[in-house]
Amino acid sequence: MQLNSPGSISRTVIWLMTVISGLVVANIYYNQPLLSLISEDLKVTEAAASKISVLTQLGYAAGLLLVVPLGDKFFRKKLILIDLFLVFAALLWMTFARELWMLYIASLLIGATSVIPQLFVPMAAELSSDQEKSSNIGLVMSGLLLGILLSRFIGGIVGEMLGWRAMFGIASGMMILVWLVVYFKLPELHPNFRGTYSELMKSVFHLARTQPVLRLASFRGAMAFGSLCALFTTLVFHMEKPPFNAGSSVVGSFGLAGAVGALAAAKVGKLQKVMDLNRIIFYALIIVLISWAFTYFAGETYWGLIVGVILIDLGVQSSHIMNQTNYFLIRSNAVNRLNTVYMVSYFIGGSLGTWLASIAWQYAQWGGVCLVGVSMGILALTAHLIFNRKLNN
Template sequence: MLNSTQSTISRTVIWSMSIISGLVVANNYYNQPLLGLISKDLNVTESAAGKISVLTQIGYAFGLLLIVPLGDKFLRKRLILIDLILVFTALLWMTFATELWMLYAASLLIGTTSVIPQLFVPIAAELSSEKEKAANIGLVVSGLLLGILLSRFIGGIVGEMWGWRSMFGIAAGLMLLVWVFVYKMIPEMKPNFKGTYFELMNSVWNLARTQPVLQLASFRGAMAFGSMCALFTTLVFHMERPPFEVGASIVGSFGLAGAVGALAAAKVGSLQNRMSINRIILYALLILIGSWGFTYFAGNTYWGLIVGVIFVDLGVQSSHIMNQTNYFLLKTNAVNRLNTVYMVSYFIGGSIGTYTASVAWQYAKWEGVCFVGAMMGLLALGAHILFARKINAKK
């Protein structure tokens, strides 16, 4: 049994966690290219269908807050295996749901239970030496990112070929395979917190209240992810209209373009040898804001959207990996609780971006979405410029 005093982790385990992270987190994003199909099938408005994506992200924030801290209190492998059973159940409900409220409830549960990757990232951080920390976190996060991006591509193709329900049925089957994989491949880790659940949650709040590095990372991450969600949630509606007039499979294929950015971002940890974490984050946020220029000025062309998607993902995921590296360097064994604060903020930002982009689409279409995405990127950059140096000076 592994414990938190060890400083190395095998490449096999890291790669296993990377693959599983991608498969599990994909459950949250299959719905995005399928919203148009769901809207037509249930005869509801695009705005009503868009709430499916919002509720999934809100559910993910709930899961991060309520489930991920338990990784410090209970045996993590056992916690993951129990959670996978709940993921499977939620996906089955989504597959057979017949009313919009059922889809809303199932989406909330899918988001709440698909938090396993956020139990893996602290494991990678905790068992890595400081020299390997950024690279190992980057590898696990790259699997997670590819899961997010490729899920849109796969979801769009499967939905167009066999209907939107089939995608969630296939996802449920994959979770059974993941359960077996976790049982056989992932090592157990001893808990490092012995208090009550109330004390555990209180310590999460204390970390959020007292750690400036974590606070700034959380705000940057929330705004950047909200910016990306604004793009991907409304892209399907934008491309159903002239001049594109294409279906879910084409929209989902933009996940492949995003994968280029995500794979490039996975290498960002190696830049630490040449520049500081804060400088890497600054450049990443500038790339994110610049990407909205392509999506706005060339948003009615394929090339403009492709370039925009690549740079949105590159900027968001590069800053994300460096945000996590930054707060995992704090001297504490509360790794799951640190990750809880950051990731809850991250997905609250995502749900804000999704919701505000849906409203902006309703009133101002693509121009409104671009305004929302660019403003969230600017807020992240403004906070970074104002506070990053001051916080570092106090460390």
């Protein structure tokens, strides 16, 4: 079955992409509650172990830049099937790696190959009518967001019960099942770019230079996601100390709290009926900043961290969905390349937040992490207030 006309996508296919997005994107985040276990197993420092998370996000950014634009050039189903095989191989390597440098390379490859959800989001946008665009994007994104959040919970539980390697072995098995579902159930889309790969990549940078709405959305997304990653990357180190003395399963369970925010964010598109898109983004970024107040001032209590996690996920994911809705309204058939610019920026921001937070933890512990998170939130809000006004004048 081949689809190419707006409004032709079925609810079954949308739900299929939603579930697969969650299962694939989870590969990037299983490591976060496992970093302490990896650190102990390999007898390396927490800072060295946290580079696994940084490299996974950098790998994802590289995959977004180099792989996702190919969705405009090649048949998407074939591209996804090839990519799923590579994800499987990278997860197997992670499962059996015995040295830290092997884990670094495997993490980079897991990130680079787990980009399939970012082929699905443009597909949902491309095949949806303008009236259904934000709701269909929101549905696929809800699967992606739940995959991100529940992966931390599942990773923490499996890591504590079976060891950190078991989680990556289970994930590799899941990719075999996903490959079979995609092969038999996913429809095919015709490519819409006929030039060379070099010309394709040049067009990506051309879009970044010539689309101010895309640039602003990309910066907002990068800073907001960096703020979120600063929290989740160091949460495991914060909670293994007094007064919590918690293991990886407890830290991973905070993914369930974040899922509350993510599910609420998936409905944010409906607010467009009563509120301007840019105003929704403004309120979402305010929520991100409020979350850090709870995380800092009540950061030695469970309730403070839970409220902080719910609010930061609600704020970051709401702004993320609205950012994507914003630039997908640009009249262009280069939907994968538009998404590439945004998502590469998004995960560079996440890597930056992770890296800065690991440094802040090393020198200033939890207070330093909170400073990193709130600073990135302020940069996102400031850019929105200044440049959004210029774009609308």
